[in-house]
Amino acid sequence: MNMKAVNSMNYEEFIDLFGNAVEKCPLIAAAIWSKRPFTTVVDLETSIFEFIDSLPQTGKEGILRCHPDLAGRELQSGTLTADSQQEQGQAGLTSLSQEEQEKLQHQNSRYKLKFGFPFVICARLNNKSKILQELTARIQNQPQQELHNGIEEVKKICHLRLQNIHW
Numbered sequence: 001m002n003m004k005a006v007n008s009m010n011y012e013e014f015i016d017l018f019g020n021a022v023e024k025c026p027l028i029a030a031a032i033w034s035k036r037p038f039t040t041v042v043d044l045e046t047s048i049f050e051f052i053d054s055l056p057q058t059g060k061e062g063i064l065r066c067h068p069d070l071a072g073r074e075l076q077s078g079t080l081t082a083d084s085q086q087e088q089g090q091a092g093l094t095s096l097s098q099e100e101q102e103k104l105q106h107q108n109s110r111y112k113l114k115f116g117f118p119f120v121i122c123a124r125l126n127n128k129s130k131i132l133q134e135l136t137a138r139i140q141n142q143p144q145q146e147l148h149n150g151i152e153e154v155k156k157i158c159h160l161r162l163q164n165i166h167w
């Protein structure tokens with residue numbers, strides 16, 4: 001990535017490029033624009049992660065709540081973001097059997113009911129059976145642990161999205 005070009009962007013351009021580095025949270029790109037200049041992509045990524053870590057619990061929960069369910073309503077209706085569509089496709093979630101889909105949706109609902117935010121996992125680093133396995137295991141955790149786990153997955157998703165940006 002050409003950091004000189006990134007550093008000379010106005011905030012509109014910057015938000016256009018990095019606004020979905022964290023799913024449906026352009027506020028994060030808008031906030032860290034103030035941290036320019038960035039020396040490397042890793043430096044930019046560090047600013048994003050520090051911003052996320054600085055949020056109160058409600059803010060972190062809010063970030064998780066901006067994520068679509070895996071194999072959920074938005075996937076069925078074709079309204080996922082391009083990033084999420086690609087990630088869910090790579091994990092095999094766009095070609096589930098009826099039974100697999102029902103199982104995932106059932107567990108997703110149970111998870112949301114227990115924690116008040118959706119189950120988030122970096123789909124590109126997993127496949128459909130691993131995702132279901134993790135969901136079944138993580139549903140047993142305490143809320144604080146799951147908030148932490150979800151946010152760590154958001155960071156992995158963000159890392160891969162930043163690697164994927166070319167313009």
Ligand SMILES: NC(=O)N[C@H]1NC(=O)NC1=O
Nearest residue numbers: 068084087120121122123
């Ligand atoms: N719920 C959830 O994990 N969603 C996300 N995971 C991922 O890799 N892309 C997403 O949109």
